Structures are given as structure tokens and as C-alpha cells.
Amino acid sequence: MARNKPTKNKQNSIAQDIALKIRHEQYRPGTFLPSEHHLCDLYGSSRETIRKALEQLTELGLIQKMRGKGSLVLDIQRFSFPVSGITSFQELNKTLGMHATTEVLQKKNDMIPDTLAKGRVDSGRTALHIERLRKIDQVPIVLDEDYLLNPPISEVSDAAAASSLYAYFEKELGLDISYATKEITVEKVSDRTASLLALDENKLAVVIRSMTYLADTTPFQLTASYHKPDRFKFIDFARRRKISF
Amino acid sequence: MARNKPTKNKQNSIAQDIALKIRHEQYRPGTFLPSEHHLCDLYGSSRETIRKALEQLTELGLIQKMRGKGSLVLDIQRFSFPVSGITSFQELNKTLGMHATTEVLQKKNDMIPDTLAKGRVDSGRTALHIERLRKIDQVPIVLDEDYLLNPPISEVSDAAAASSLYAYFEKELGLDISYATKEITVEKVSDRTASLLALDENKLAVVIRSMTYLADTTPFQLTASYHKPDRFKFIDFARRRKISF
DNA sequence: TATTACAACTTGTATAGTCATGTTGTCAAA
DNA sequence: TTTGACAACATGACTATACAAGTTGTAATA
Numbered sequence: 001m002a003r004n005k006p007t008k009n010k011q012n013s014i015a016q017d018i019a020l021k022i023r024h025e026q027y028r029p030g031t032f033l034p035s036e037h038h039l040c041d042l043y044g045s046s047r048e049t050i051r052k053a054l055e056q057l058t059e060l061g062l063i064q065k066m067r068g069k070g071s072l073v074l075d076i077q078r079f080s081f082p083v084s085g086i087t088s089f090q091e092l093n094k095t096l097g098m099h100a101t102t103e104v105l106q107k108k109n110d111m112i113p114d115t116l117a118k119g120r121v122d123s124g125r126t127a128l129h130i131e132r133l134r135k136i137d138q139v140p141i142v143l144d145e146d147y148l149l150n151p152p153i154s155e156v157s158d159a160a161a162a163s164s165l166y167a168y169f170e171k172e173l174g175l176d177i178s179y180a181t182k183e184i185t186v187e188k189v190s191d192r193t194a195s196l197l198a199l200d201e202n203k204l205a206v207v208i209r210s211m212t213y214l215a216d217t218t219p220f221q222l223t224a225s226y227h228k229p230d231r232f233k234f235i236d237f238a239r240r241r242k243i244s245f
Numbered sequence: 246m247a248r249n250k251p252t253k254n255k256q257n258s259i260a261q262d263i264a265l266k267i268r269h270e271q272y273r274p275g276t277f278l279p280s281e282h283h284l285c286d287l288y289g290s291s292r293e294t295i296r297k298a299l300e301q302l303t304e305l306g307l308i309q310k311m312r313g314k315g316s317l318v319l320d321i322q323r324f325s326f327p328v329s330g331i332t333s334f335q336e337l338n339k340t341l342g343m344h345a346t347t348e349v350l351q352k353k354n355d356m357i358p359d360t361l362a363k364g365r366v367d368s369g370r371t372a373l374h375i376e377r378l379r380k381i382d383q384v385p386i387v388l389d390e391d392y393l394l395n396p397p398i399s400e401v402s403d404a405a406a407a408s409s410l411y412a413y414f415e416k417e418l419g420l421d422i423s424y425a426t427k428e429i430t431v432e433k434v435s436d437r438t439a440s441l442l443a444l445d446e447n448k449l450a451v452v453i454r455s456m457t458y459l460a461d462t463t464p465f466q467l468t469a470s471y472h473k474p475d476r477f478k479f480i481d482f483a484r485r486r487k488i489s490f
Numbered sequence: 491t492a493t494t495a496c497a498a499c500t501t502g503t504a505t506a507g508t509c510a511t512g513t514t515g516t517c518a519a520a
Numbered sequence: 521t522t523t524g525a526c527a528a529c530a531t532g533a534c535t536a537t538a539c540a541a542g543t544t545g546t547a548a549t550a
Contacts, residue, residue, distance in 0.1 A: 035530060037529095037530085051532090065532090066530085066531080067530075067531045067532065068529085068530050068531060069530060069531080070530060070531080
């Protein structure tokens with residue numbers, strides 16, 4: 001069973017290590033990392049391995065490579081909620097040090113709504129429907145409607161639902177979460193959703209619908225997240241894609 | 246001067262070529278690409294070069310690699326406005342085949358607002374302020390407030406402002422656009438903005454503030470985009486990041 | 491028949507080397 | 521002083537090779 005440790009190979013370990021050193025300001029923004037040759041010596045690895053580690057950091061927005069000069073450490077004030085990179089509420093809670101609570105409102109089998117299925121999943125199919133209200137400092141912020149497909153997910157404990165589904169999927173079930181498609185819109189929502197989030201009379205909420213896939217490309221999670229508009233803030237780091245398609 | 250041709254090296258050419266073949270359904274969703282060894286023969290290159298090309302396609306969400314099996318072509322119905330990947334309105338217009346028009350409302354030097362500068366740029370500084378209203382089928386959709394820093398941008402022709410700033414920056418000025426930070430919120434906007442976008446009385450708009458950087462890490466563009474909430478739709482493809490930071 | 495073992499494929503990871511090309515400081519020449 | 525050549529660095533791109541490990545079909549075996 002793939003335990004999916006984040007650092008299982010050399011290039012990941014190196015990337016992780018450098019990332020931590022950047023986080024702890026051992027490498028400071030505005031300065032250059034040791035050269036690739038130097039890093040080879042430091043980690044006792046080949047240059048290609050170092051370069052693959054640095055590429056991960058580049059993709060994350062931690063460094064900017066400059067030909068002939070070196071790898072510049074970028075200034076990362078990228079807090080808040082990143083859209084890119086599938087990140088769970090619980091992970092964000094930890095990183096940001098907010099005081100967040102999760103209240104599980106429902107957990108039962110339901111039909112998958114068409115708005116989430118989108119033809120990519122049988123809409124007649126049932127799935128484990130978990131409804132959770134997320135609060136920060138007692139204020140409702142997000143309402144999550146998760147539909148978990150069976151297989152691969154047969155049941156979820158109350159504890160897992162209240163803490164982190166992602167941690168449960170990856171660490172307990174050994175699932176290899178790979179990618180997701182997300183869609184962000186602003187919509188008028190139902191009276192029930194509006195009252196749960198304590199919206200004003202226009203009932204507008206930011207809705208994020210996502211479908212999350214495993215490495216074998218089977219979808220396993222469909223989610224609709226309803227965010228309070230005034231407390232909604234997403235931050236994204238994006239690199240320019242050279243390839244047009 | 247770096248002309249920044251999208252296909253200047255082997256791995257980019259190969260990625261481009263495979264991407265086009267996927268687009269034209271020469272490689273169909275649900276099928277596997279030729280194996281890496283086979284692609285080596287097809288393109289006359291080494292396996293590492295092929296792998297780097299495939300990695301670009303993976304990052305774009307065009308394929309999913311599966312160990313022991315091959316590279317599966319994913320089903321891409323990713324239309325609409327991607328948040329991730331810095332993409333300009335004009336590029337989207339072309340790709341999506343929409344009938345879009347751009348109206349330049351202002352083009353003059355102005356002070357940079359604090360909400361955009363965010364301490365990363367001198368807020369007292371002036372920049373070339375271009376205000377553009379984007380319409381699709383005569384309906385106003387987006388209001389773009391661009392602040393272009395000098396250097397590296399001294400002036401912009403009316404034609405460039407009306408068509409594509411990015412094309413002008415990259416092809417004419419030879420700028421190497423590298424990355425951007427973006428922030429998405431929902432806010433109550435000014436009366437002027439509201440009337441330009443024909444918002445209803447609550448005056449809520451989706452605001453995307455971004456700061457775009459060159460490869461040498463100098464910021465050159467600050468933008469606030471105001472979107473009509475009911476016509477706002479962003480689609481994102483995100484891969485799960487294994488590295489925690 | 492059912493199971494096992496294996497061969498022949500696939501991708502994943504790491505190594506070592508080569509050449510191209512951009513950057514910077516130094517030192518000599520004009 | 522200014523200019524130019526050059527050495528010593530840096531990253532970018534590519535190649536060739538090796539071995540690990542997952543997948544699949546086949547053939548031998550119990």
C-alpha cells in the first residue's frame with residue numbers, strides 16, 4: 001500500500017530541506033541559493049537531481065532561476081487560501097494559525113446533484129454526502145458539500161469528517177490524490193445555505209465546485225464549497241506557460 | 246534581445262507537437278501516448294528530453310502518467326477563464342472563439358493605488374494607467390485597470406492597448422514575463438465601476454488584483470480586474486503538491 | 491483449473507558527462 | 521579613463537546509461 005510519504009526519494013528530500021531553510025530564513029529572500037554544483041556537494045547527489053529539486057521550488061514560487069547568476073529566493077507573503085494546489089481547509093488552518101472549527105451537519109448516502117456530476121460521473125449514482133460548516137472564531141465562513149464515491153471510499157468516521165478528510169484519505173486509506181478541476185462562480189444560493197452562512201438578503205455566495213481525482217484518474221470526491229463573499233479571499237501564484245496548446 | 250519564441254528548444258517543440266496532436270484528437274482522451282522509448286525514436290531525442298516534454302503536459306493537465314502503464318491522455322473540457330497560468334483576455338478570446346471587444350477608456354499617468362502596491366512597489370510612484378472595458382457580445386464583462394511601471398514600459402500604442410498588452414510586451418518589447426501573484430475577492434465597488442459594468446444595486450463585483458513579474462523578478466504590471474459576478478467563471482486545474490513547505 | 495513464475499513491457503529515479511550560453515570581475519591595451 | 525578580451529563562474533539543454541519498480545500477458549506447474 002502506497003503510504004505516500006512526501007519525502008520518499010532524494011529529489012523530494014532535497015526540495016523539502018531547501019524549502020524549510022527558506023521558510024526558516026536560513027536562505028533569505030533576495031539572496032541566492034548555493035550554486036547547483038555547490039548543492040551537489042552539500043547533498044552528495046548529481047546535478048540533475050539538484051535541478052529537479054529546484055524545479056519543484058520554482059513551480060511552488062519559492063525561487064526564481066536566473067541564467068548565469070543563480071537561484072534567487074523570492075519573497076513569499078503568500079498566505080491565505082491558495083486556489084492552485086489542492087489544499088484542504090485543515091492544512092490551511094494549521095499553516096495560518098487560525099482558530100477554526102468544523103461542524104458536521106450531515107453524513108449519509110445521497111444522490112449526486114447534476115451540477116456536480118457534469119456528465120463525468122453517473123448522476124443517478126449515490127455517494128456518501130458529508131455536509132460541513134466551517135467557522136473561524138465562531139463566524140461561519142464556508143459550507144462544504146462533499147460527495148465521496150464508493151469505491152474507493154466506503155465510509156468515513158465522525159472524527160475524520162470533523163478533522164481532515166484529506167489526511168484520512170492519504171494516511172489511512174493510502175489513496176494517491178493526484179489532481180483536481182475547480183470552477184469558481186458567484187451565485188445566488190438556497191435559503192438554507194444562505195441562513196447557515198448568515199448571508200444578507202441578496203444571498204450571493206462564492207461557489208467552488210471541484211472534482212478530485214486519484215493517480216489512476218478515477219474521480220473520488222465531488223465538492224461544492226459555499227463561501228461568504230466578504231470573507232472570501234483566494235491567493236494564487238502562477239507561472240507563465242510558454243506552451244500554447 | 247530574447248524574442249521568447251515559445252518553441253526554441255527540443256523539449257518545448259516536442260511538448261508543443263504532442264499538445265497539438267492531443268488537441269486535434271490524433272491522440273484521444275482515454276488512450277495512451279506512445280511509450281517514452283517509442284517517442285525517443287519518433288523525435289530522435291533522448292529519453293530525458295522526452296520526459297521533460299511530458300512533464301510540461303502533465304503540469305498543464307493534458308496527460309496523467311501511470312507507472313508501468315504509460316501516459317494517459319486526459320479529457321480536457323477546460324474552457325472558460327483559467328486562473329492558473331497567466332493568460333490574457335486576448336488569448337482566451339482566440340482560444341474560446343468568443344466575440345469579444347475591448348474599449349480603451351483611459352490611458353494616462355497616474356499614482357498607483359495602495360490597494361495594488363501592497364508595499365511591494367513604491368505607492369507614491371506613478372505609472373501608465375490604462376483602463377479598459379471588455380465586452381462579449383456587447384455585454385460588459387470585465388473592467389481592467391492596468392498600471393504599467395516605467396521602466397521597463399515607457400509607452401503603449403492605442404492599437405496595442407486595444408488588442409493585447411501581453412503580445413506587445415513579449416513580441417515587441419521582448420519582455421520575459423515569468424510569474425504573477427493573484428488575489429481574488431468579492432467587493433462592493435465604486436459607483437463609476439458599477440455603472441460601467443451595469444451592476445445591480447448591491448454593486449458587488451469579483452475583483453482580481455495581480456502583480457506580474459519579469460524573469461529578473463522586477464514587477465512591471467499591476468492590475469485590478471473587475472468582473473460581473475453573474476458572468477464570472479474561473480476554471481482551474483490543480484495538481485496535488487507533495488511537498489509541504 | 492488455478493496458481494505461480496517469469497519475461498517483456500512500462501515509468502521512476504539517479505548518475506555522469508558534454509556543450510551552449512549568460513554574468514561578472516579582472517586585467518591588459520588603447 | 522574607457523574599452524575589450526578573457527577566465528571563472530553560473531544555469532540551460534541534451535545525451536547515454538543504469539537500475540528500481542509497477543503492469544501485463546504467457547507459459548510452466550501443481
